[in-house]
Amino acid sequence: MLKGKVIVIGVCGGIAAYKSADLVSRLKKLNAEVHVIMTRSACEFVNPLTFQSLSQNYVISDMFQEPRSWEIEHISLAQKADLFVIAPATANIIGKVANGIADDMLSTTIMATKSPVVFAPAMNCNMYENVIVQQNIERLKALNYIFVEPQIGRLACGDIGKGKLAEADDIVEMIVQTVGYQKDLKNMKLLVTAGPTREPIDPVRFITNYSSGKMGYAIARAAKYRGADVILVTGPTALKPIEGIQMVKVNTALEMYDAVMQHYESTSVIIKAAAVSDYRPLQVSQNKIKKEHSDLEIKVTKNPDILADLGKKVKNQVLIGFSMETQHLEEYAREKLIRKNLDLIVANDLSEPGAGFAVDTNIVKMIDRNGNVENISIMTKDQLAHIILDKALAIYHQKLC
Numbered sequence: 001m002l003k004g005k006v007i008v009i010g011v012c013g014g015i016a017a018y019k020s021a022d023l024v025s026r027l028k029k030l031n032a033e034v035h036v037i038m039t040r041s042a043c044e045f046v047n048p049l050t051f052q053s054l055s056q057n058y059v060i061s062d063m064f065q066e067p068r069s070w071e072i073e074h075i076s077l078a079q080k081a082d083l084f085v086i087a088p089a090t091a092n093i094i095g096k097v098a099n100g101i102a103d104d105m106l107s108t109t110i111m112a113t114k115s116p117v118v119f120a121p122a123m124n125c126n127m128y129e130n131v132i133v134q135q136n137i138e139r140l141k142a143l144n145y146i147f148v149e150p151q152i153g154r155l156a157c158g159d160i161g162k163g164k165l166a167e168a169d170d171i172v173e174m175i176v177q178t179v180g181y182q183k184d185l186k187n188m189k190l191l192v193t194a195g196p197t198r199e200p201i202d203p204v205r206f207i208t209n210y211s212s213g214k215m216g217y218a219i220a221r222a223a224k225y226r227g228a229d230v231i232l233v234t235g236p237t238a239l240k241p242i243e244g245i246q247m248v249k250v251n252t253a254l255e256m257y258d259a260v261m262q263h264y265e266s267t268s269v270i271i272k273a274a275a276v277s278d279y280r281p282l283q284v285s286q287n288k289i290k291k292e293h294s295d296l297e298i299k300v301t302k303n304p305d306i307l308a309d310l311g312k313k314v315k316n317q318v319l320i321g322f323s324m325e326t327q328h329l330e331e332y333a334r335e336k337l338i339r340k341n342l343d344l345i346v347a348n349d350l351s352e353p354g355a356g357f358a359v360d361t362n363i364v365k366m367i368d369r370n371g372n373v374e375n376i377s378i379m380t381k382d383q384l385a386h387i388i389l390d391k392a393l394a395i396y397h398q399k400l401c
């Protein structure tokens with residue numbers, strides 16, 4: 001994901017400095033070339049040897065130390081970097097950069113770079129809320145510096161408030177989003193649906209299915225990374241909301257229908273990964289149904305097929321559906337592709353280990369309008385999301401021609 005990318009991590013002097021060791025290790029696992037610059041006070045909290053061992057690169061801290069090559073260190077790193085991450089970013093470094101001060105190795109190198117700079121602040125909550133710090137942050141944001149917000153929690157000083165360094169996951173996500181992918185979906189709007197629907201029986205019970213929403217969320221996240229404007233219409237899931245996209249939360253198939261119909265017209269690609277309930281109880285009991293009888297019949301009625309209705313309405317949009325089967329996978333998928341007027345159908349066989357609901361992987365067949373079948377062997381849903389988006393983009397360009 002970050003193969004060949006040069007990431008420079010600036011570590012400042014705060015108690016959270018030790019957490020950056022984990023960040024370096026995660027970035028190395030994603031195949032980035034990592035260089036660490038430490039401020040003098042950071043070296044009081046963590047020995048540079050820790051970062052040197054993890055990054056497998058010499059750690060720079062002193063501007064006047066003997067250079068190891070003829071290159072001017074801060075200029076060469078500033079030019080080489082694809083991205084700078086300042087974690088933890090203290091009030092001091094934020095203040096310096098916001099006000100043009102370059103008086104040590106880290107601030108000088110940030111000043112000399114043209115690459116994106118991400119700040120992950122960590123400090124006492126009163127410091128963070130200080131108007132001067134907030135004004136400096138606003139100033140930097142206006143200049144396109146990127147921020148990963150600190151969390152609210154118990155701080156090292158014992159205070160409870162906003163100032164804890166963001167989770168490594170969130171910092172990595174920002175890095176990946178900024179430099180990990182080509183922005184080939186820039187200026188495109190995508191509508192993605194995900195998760196199951198819930199069809200109420202009474203105030204405490206509902207009909208649903210095992211969908212986790214992982215596939216749809218993976219597509220929405222991948223599209224966001226590639227620069228798309230994403231609307232995610234999601235049924236109830238246990239997944240973390242995706243920052244930076246429009247999330248529309250729904251419960252029932254009818255609510256999903258309304259949300260999709262409200263938004264689809266402004267989009268150019270629609271990917272329906274949701275496992276919509278085909279039926280809903282005909283009548284929803286106002287009160288909890290009591291267990292009075294040994295048998296109970298619940299009459300159900302068919303939900304509208306959102307995808308089939310979209311198939312009748314779309315003009316130039318790319319329309320992609322999913323098909324989950326336990327038998328006759330290809331035959332059923334082809335039939336749906338035609339009946340629902342789709343450009344592509346992604347079919348997976350629920351009986352195959354590693355495919356379908358809840359798991360992090362999938363095994364699919366992608367069938368297009370011309371009858372071409374692509375067999376995609378087992379891979380993570382994140383990887384598959386990119387393959388589906390590649391295909392969507394290719395179809396989109398074909399339609400434009």
Ligand code: C5P
Pocket residue numbers: 193253272273274275276277278303304305306307308320321322323324336
């Ligand atoms: O017909 P089937 O439910 O197998 O088709 C699956 C595809 O149709 C998925 O893309 C799903 O999101 C969509 N679908 C829908 N509305 C329904 C049922 C399925 O949009 N009521």
